[in-house]
Amino acid sequence: xxxxxxxxxxxxxxxxxxxxxxxxxxxxxxxxxxxxxxxxxxxxxxxxxxxxxxxxxxxxxxxxxxxxxxxxxxxxxxxxxxxxxxxxxxxxxxxxxxxxxxxxxxxxxxxx
Amino acid sequence: xxxxxxxxxxxxxxxxxxxxxxxxxxxxxxxxxxxxxxxxxxxxxxxxxxxxxxxxxxxxxxxxxxxxxxxxxxxxxxxxxxxxxxxxxxxxxxxxxxxxxxxxxxxxxxxxxx
Numbered sequence: 001x002x003x004x005x006x007x008x009x010x011x012x013x014x015x016x017x018x019x020x021x022x023x024x025x026x027x028x029x030x031x032x033x034x035x036x037x038x039x040x041x042x043x044x045x046x047x048x049x050x051x052x053x054x055x056x057x058x059x060x061x062x063x064x065x066x067x068x069x070x071x072x073x074x075x076x077x078x079x080x081x082x083x084x085x086x087x088x089x090x091x092x093x094x095x096x097x098x099x100x101x102x103x104x105x106x107x108x109x110x111x112x
Numbered sequence: 113x114x115x116x117x118x119x120x121x122x123x124x125x126x127x128x129x130x131x132x133x134x135x136x137x138x139x140x141x142x143x144x145x146x147x148x149x150x151x152x153x154x155x156x157x158x159x160x161x162x163x164x165x166x167x168x169x170x171x172x173x174x175x176x177x178x179x180x181x182x183x184x185x186x187x188x189x190x191x192x193x194x195x196x197x198x199x200x201x202x203x204x205x206x207x208x209x210x211x212x213x214x215x216x217x218x219x220x221x222x223x224x225x226x
Contacts, residue, residue, distance in 0.1 A: 031212045041200050043155075043217035086154055088215075095210030097168050100145070102154030 004103035021072040023087035030090035116218035137205035144186040
């Protein structure tokens with residue numbers, strides 16, 4: 001099956017710093033999502049981005065499907081950005097058998 | 113618009129028992145997927161339900177089963193609980209069949225098996 005690797009595994013930042021999280025996947029994918037999992041376990045949708053670039057406030061994401069990677073940019077980080085960031089890709093091309101495969105995650109801690 | 117809800121929030125069971133977890137999909141969504149997230153790992157796909165039928169399954173044994181109801185809510189049943197079943201169970205709803213629609217997750221049910 002498809003392998004989804006995220007880097008770095010852990011990231012510690014001071015409030016106000018910028019960061020880039022990377023997601024590499026081993027095969028062609030049908031779609032890609034970025035999530036933020038807060039300390040209570042809730043997965044929050046950040047981006048639904050099979051290709052191209054999207055921006056939402058301080059966050060933006062770029063997916064280059066032909067090169068099998070996606071990047072998540074966080075600017076002017078805040079303590080509320082702390083948590084684990086997952087990318088998830090859709091493996092398979094049939095709606096009967098495709099499934100969402102999650103990456104290894106990046107744990108972000110932002111200190112004041 | 114009501115988001116995805118799950119119940120209960122927490123649950124403690126004994127090895128060998130059976131458990132039922134519940135999920136209500138987001139308004140307008142007809143597909144529900146279930147995921148298991150062990151501590152320190154990413155969520156793993158269990159199965160998906162579309163219009164009351166199982167539509168795709170991950171690498172989980174048959175003691176993991178599910179149902180979807182006409183209102184698109186869903187249940188996850190786990191029989192003969194094992195210690196390794198301790199995890200956060202997440203459900204996600206989406207507006208169409210398959211995984212390529214945007215998935216929206218509920219807050220999860222944390223299951224502890226002793």
